[in-house]
Amino acid sequence: MSFWRKLACVVLVLVIGASLAANWLAPAGYAKQYREAADAPPSRMHWLGTDEIGRDRFARVLYGTRISLLLAPAAALLSTLMAALIGGLAGYLGGIWARMAMSVTDLFMSLPWLFLLITARALMPLNVSPLVSVLVTFLLLGFLGWTAAARVLCTTAGSLRASDFVRQARAAGLPGQRLFWIHVVPNLKPVLYAQFWISIPVFILSEANLGILGLGVAEPMPSWGSLLKELEGLVSVGEEPWKFVPLILLVVVVTSFQVLLSRQEELAA
Amino acid sequence: MMRREEKLKQSVSPCGKAIAVAVLCLGSLLAQAPAQGGGQLRFCLRSEPKTFDPLKVEDDASGAIRYLTGGVLVRVNRQTQDLEPGLAISWKVSKDGRQISFRLRSGISFSDGTPFSAEDVAYTIQQLMDPALHSPTGDAFRSGAGNVETKVISPSQISIRFPAPVAGLDRLFDQVAILSQRSPKKEMAVLGPFMVADYKPGSSVLLKRNPNYWKTDEQGRRLPYLDSIQLDIQKNRDVEMLRFMRGELDLINSLDSEYFDKLVATSPQLVHDAGPSLDSEQLWFNEVAKSPIPDYKKNWFRSTNFRRAISGAINREDLSRVVFHGHAQPAAGPFSPANKFWFNSKLKPQTYSPDAALKELQGEGFRMENGTLKDKDGNEVVFSIITNSGNQSRERMAVLIQDDLQKIGIHVNVVTLDQLSLIERMTQTFDYEAILLGLTNVDLDPNGEMNVWLSSSENHQWNPQQKTPETAWEAEIDQLMRAQASSSDVKKRKEAFDRVQEIVVEQEPFIFLINRNSLSAVSTAVHGAAPVILSPQTFWNVEWLTVSGK
Numbered sequence: 001m002s003f004w005r006k007l008a009c010v011v012l013v014l015v016i017g018a019s020l021a022a023n024w025l026a027p028a029g030y031a032k033q034y035r036e037a038a039d040a041p042p043s044r045m046h047w048l049g050t051d052e053i054g055r056d057r058f059a060r061v062l063y064g065t066r067i068s069l070l071l072a073p074a075a076a077l078l079s080t081l082m083a084a085l086i087g088g089l090a091g092y093l094g095g096i097w098a099r100m101a102m103s104v105t106d107l108f109m110s111l112p113w114l115f116l117l118i119t120a121r122a123l124m125p126l127n128v129s130p131l132v133s134v135l136v137t138f139l140l141l142g143f144l145g146w147t148a149a150a151r152v153l154c155t156t157a158g159s160l161r162a163s164d165f166v167r168q169a170r171a172a173g174l175p176g177q178r179l180f181w182i183h184v185v186p187n188l189k190p191v192l193y194a195q196f197w198i199s200i201p202v203f204i205l206s207e208a209n210l211g212i213l214g215l216g217v218a219e220p221m222p223s224w225g226s227l228l229k230e231l232e233g234l235v236s237v238g239e240e241p242w243k244f245v246p247l248i249l250l251v252v253v254v255t256s257f258q259v260l261l262s263r264q265e266e267l268a269a
Numbered sequence: 270m271m272r273r274e275e276k277l278k279q280s281v282s283p284c285g286k287a288i289a290v291a292v293l294c295l296g297s298l299l300a301q302a303p304a305q306g307g308g309q310l311r312f313c314l315r316s317e318p319k320t321f322d323p324l325k326v327e328d329d330a331s332g333a334i335r336y337l338t339g340g341v342l343v344r345v346n347r348q349t350q351d352l353e354p355g356l357a358i359s360w361k362v363s364k365d366g367r368q369i370s371f372r373l374r375s376g377i378s379f380s381d382g383t384p385f386s387a388e389d390v391a392y393t394i395q396q397l398m399d400p401a402l403h404s405p406t407g408d409a410f411r412s413g414a415g416n417v418e419t420k421v422i423s424p425s426q427i428s429i430r431f432p433a434p435v436a437g438l439d440r441l442f443d444q445v446a447i448l449s450q451r452s453p454k455k456e457m458a459v460l461g462p463f464m465v466a467d468y469k470p471g472s473s474v475l476l477k478r479n480p481n482y483w484k485t486d487e488q489g490r491r492l493p494y495l496d497s498i499q500l501d502i503q504k505n506r507d508v509e510m511l512r513f514m515r516g517e518l519d520l521i522n523s524l525d526s527e528y529f530d531k532l533v534a535t536s537p538q539l540v541h542d543a544g545p546s547l548d549s550e551q552l553w554f555n556e557v558a559k560s561p562i563p564d565y566k567k568n569w570f571r572s573t574n575f576r577r578a579i580s581g582a583i584n585r586e587d588l589s590r591v592v593f594h595g596h597a598q599p600a601a602g603p604f605s606p607a608n609k610f611w612f613n614s615k616l617k618p619q620t621y622s623p624d625a626a627l628k629e630l631q632g633e634g635f636r637m638e639n640g641t642l643k644d645k646d647g648n649e650v651v652f653s654i655i656t657n658s659g660n661q662s663r664e665r666m667a668v669l670i671q672d673d674l675q676k677i678g679i680h681v682n683v684v685t686l687d688q689l690s691l692i693e694r695m696t697q698t699f700d701y702e703a704i705l706l707g708l709t710n711v712d713l714d715p716n717g718e719m720n721v722w723l724s725s726s727e728n729h730q731w732n733p734q735q736k737t738p739e740t741a742w743e744a745e746i747d748q749l750m751r752a753q754a755s756s757s758d759v760k761k762r763k764e765a766f767d768r769v770q771e772i773v774v775e776q777e778p779f780i781f782l783i784n785r786n787s788l789s790a791v792s793t794a795v796h797g798a799a800p801v802i803l804s805p806q807t808f809w810n811v812e813w814l815t816v817s818g819k
Binding site for chain 1: 507527531587590591592651652653655661664665667668669671672682683684686687690700701702
């Protein structure tokens with residue numbers, strides 16, 4: 001393992017560890033409002049200062065990291081499974097099934113996902129708790145994010161279907177279902193892993209985009225998206241560099257995922 | 270501004286007083302200005318102007334251009350809130366409030382040289398009241414069925430008769446820019462201080478000095494002093510702020526409190542806090558009988574005591590201090606104290622007291638169980654507040670309210686929705702529980718809010734379009750609003766609207782939260798600026814402004 005991959009692993013372990021230990025590291029919680037100290041600079045009490053309504057930014061970064069980092073992989077898992085089901089099966093079956101599946105995929109890809117998410121959010125019941133809103137946000141991301149992976153998997157499964165060893169297995173009389181599970185799926189695994197890892201930073205960034213638009217995780221629960229909203233005031237951040245911490249964390253985590261991803265791509269190749 | 274019946278009877282005398290006040294006022298501004306004028310003023314419009322036709326104006330950007338280019342018969346002085354002569358030297362409203370007569374200035378021409386006369390006023394009124402035009406400005410004059418009659422008595426005298434009394438009739442003419450009947454340039458021929466010289470869609474509007482503008486200063490020099498105004502179309506407030514700080518813009522008409530404080534820290538001489546504006550922020554519950562929300566929640570929302578308890582549990586001082594950095598005042602009622610005449614000064618903002626709120630709720634059968642408030646049937650008190658996404662101040666207010674209500678065991682879910690979804694829920698499906706939004710008031714007269722307070726109105730937001738008033742207090746508001754609208758007795762109108770304000774504060778169909786302050790920024794290169802609370806805050810006296818160093 002190269003130095004950079006080791007470093008990426010250490011960074012991710014540290015960040016995930018810190019977010020899981022948020023209850024101990026920031027016992028006041030993410031919602032407590034210190035209204036007398038709103039928008040305060042870093043201090044011994046508030047290591048990263050407070051936000052506009054006096055909530056401890058350090059606590060919010062930790063809890064926000066927990067939400068974004070735990071749920072983005074869940075959404076990635078969902079989208080990868082959907083991609084495997086739709087793309088992998090269509091590629092394996094080939095012919096009209098592949099064409100139909102890819103048509104549906106193209107249709108999904110042509111949809112403006114951001115507007116689709118906004119519409120889906122608008123149709124949701126209003127009285128949902130912040131926790132449910134988090135789950136729904138990432139579920140929506142997962143359900144809408146399978147298309148690119150499905151295309152890759154369809155092509156890969158199609159290649160496998162035409163490969164010599166699959167033809168030989170079929171000629172030897174192996175039934176289609178067993179053939180799929182014994183020979184095709186194991187050979188799709190590296191591609192599935194790669195697609196899973198690729199999706200995680202994509203979903204983290206998607207949630208961040210939704211959060212900036214005010215459509216992601218509901219208040220008072222934090223996420224990286226809602227934390228990044230503080231950077232909207234371009235004029236002020238130059239004087240308040242501590243507000244950059246969520247952005248720096250996002251860049252570091254996404255970069256770490258990308259470094260690890262390159263390893264997965266090598267394996268897939 | 271005290272508009273009294275006696276004043277309306279005498280036409281010339283009050284106008285003479287108004288002229289004297291205006292001259293004194295503008296003279297003091299002039300004293301601050303350098304002797305030589307000229308220069309170009311630059312600022313931003315926050316959206317594309319939808320029209321240059323002054324009769325079709327309904328957006329802020331078009332309104333700003335109308336203010337800068339349109340000549341009006343009478344003008345509300347944005348500083349004193351008094352009515353002053355414009356193209357009309359004097360005017361008189363009849364006792365029954367149906368007719369207004371104007372004596373016009375003579376020897377005035379439009380920007381293209383076409384002479385101005387009473388025929389142009391008659392033409393403008395006909396256009397304004399043409400139902401096919403759907404003029405938002407004209408709607409304010411529609412008090413009853415029937416035609417508006419204009420009678421040109423002479424080239425400098427005209428009388429206009431409406432089918433029914435129009436309350437505050439004379440002040441409505443502040444919004445009516447006079448069009449030329451004969452000019453081939455149509456609405457581009459103007460009587461205001463500037464005229465549109467160039468328009469680059471999506472980019473900018475260039476206004477140039479109207480060489481035929483009628484107003485002169487004490488030395489007889491023709492106004493305006495400025496040569497031109499460059500209006501850049503810029504939606505992004507951050508970019509607007511950066512450009513102002515770089516000196517590329519001369520003023521920001523409406524400033525966020527956050528930016529205001531940043532500027533105070535670095536350049537306090539540039540910013541102006543003119544005090545509470547007419548704008549308010551308010552919360553209301555869905556009281557629509559057919560709305561698709563559970564019946565037990567409808568019962569809560571329709572209970573005056575429930576609404577009053579919620580109101581008392583919200584810390585308005587904190588909303589003002591934390592969200593608006595102190596540049597807002599707790600609201601006392603439907604009208605801001607900034608509206609000097611119509612505000613009911615007996616009203617005070619509700620005192621913050623979670624304990625009293627809880628007691629009031631307990632009196633209604635609510636009880637606290639393990640930190641959660643439940644109604645008499647055991648339903649947990651949980652509701653959602655929706656507001657428009659992208660408005661940071663409102664989102665922060667909602668989170669503060671969420672925290673305040675948590676203290677009395679009420680769980681609030683804050684939901685931000687895009688504007689269209691919110692409007693659809695608010696006006697069509699009624700699928701919401703509570704909404705937090707603001708009301709932008711541009712009109713000082715309560716008649717401008719008829720569409721909010723009448724129970725039959727579409728904009729009676731908590732329970733719109735009622736066939737008959739569903740509550741006794743709504744019936745009383747209907748009766749009072751109609752009475753004041755059909756009266757030309759200012760004292761009686763004031764009494765009626767004072768009572769309306771009292772009922773609204775007692776019943777709290779709208780829980781008024783704060784009145785934002787009017788914040789603006791003006792470069793030191795601009796001379797003569799005196800920001801006020803009424804729109805357009807910074808350039809209301811544009812004829813007298815000069816820009817140095819350009």
